[in-house]
Amino acid sequence: SAVISQKPSRDICQRGTSLTIQCQVDSQVTMMFWYRQQPGQSLTLIATANQGSEATYESGFVIDKFPISRPNLTFSTLTVSNMSPEDSSIYLCSVSGTVTRLTDTQYFGPGTRLTVL
Amino acid sequence: GENVEQHPSTLSVQEGDSAVIKCTYSDSASNYFPWYKQELGKRPQLIIDIRSNVGEKKDQRIAVTLNKTAKHFSLHITETQPEDSAVYFCAASNSGYSTLTFGKGTMLLVSP
Numbered sequence: 517s518a519v520i521s522q523k524p525s526r527d528i529c530q531r532g533t534s535l536t537i538q539c540q541v542d543s544q545v546t547m548m549f550w551y552r553q554q555p556g557q558s559l560t561l562i563a564t565a566n567q568g569s570e571a572t573y574e575s576g577f578v579i580d581k582f583p584i585s586r587p588n589l590t591f592s593t594l595t596v597s598n599m600s601p602e603d604s605s606i607y608l609c610s611v612s613g614t615v616t617r618l619t620d621t622q623y624f625g626p627g628t629r630l631t632v633l
Numbered sequence: 634g635e636n637v638e639q640h641p642s643t644l645s646v647q648e649g650d651s652a653v654i655k656c657t658y659s660d661s662a663s664n665y666f667p668w669y670k671q672e673l674g675k676r677p678q679l680i681i682d683i684r685s686n687v688g689e690k691k692d693q694r695i696a697v698t699l700n701k702t703a704k705h706f707s708l709h710i711t712e713t714q715p716e717d718s719a720v721y722f723c724a725a726s727n728s729g730y731s732t733l734t735f736g737k738g739t740m741l742l743v744s745p
Binding site: 547557558560561575613621622627 | 634665667669675676677678679682722726728731732733734735736737738
């Protein structure tokens with residue numbers, strides 16, 4: 517499977533600021549996703565990052581709060597904007613599929629642990 | 634949209650016992666069902682998955698069964714070991730959309 521990295525691995529931020537999280541894959545992938553995992557909770561899909569077009573957001577998540585970019589098949593960013601303590605979570609990217617093999621099996625990056633004070 | 638229910642929320646077993654975690658899903662169009670293991674502070678790791686054209690799949694000590702009619706699927710771990718201790722998540726997907734809906738997770742504790 518692909519090697520997935522995320523930056524930063526963790527950060528502590530002040531409320532009202534924004535943080536951009538990067539997800540890098542070592543091979544071209546078809547699909548990239550962003551999830552949130554609040555402390556002790558399950559994974560909730562924020563959006564599907566679409567290459568060359570606007571991300572597809574799940575109910576309860578909006579582009580103004582979580583802008584997403586995907587400039588190519590190996591890289592995506594998620595920005596958490598105007599942060600509040602309620603945004604403290606682990607943010608994970610996941611990927612599925614390659615240019616030669618379509619699959620819905622998802623593999624996760626190591627996550628970014630965000631604490632908002 | 635899809636809704637996935639997972640039970641139990643916590644499960645404690647003795648080393649060597651079997652463990653069973655059950656999930657139900659609501660969308661009859663779902664056709665892909667992965668299971669992830671997440672150790673503390675780590676990323677979710679895919680341990681096994683099953684597609685709707687198969688009723689059972691086994692990989693060493695781990696097996697998954699699927700009942701499409703009842704819309705439920707289960708994870709079976711035999712001969713449990715302390716290193717099996719983790720949170721396990723089930724998920725469901727309609728391949729046409731590629732997105733996964735996760736259950737709330739089961740914390741499995743295997744005592745030596």
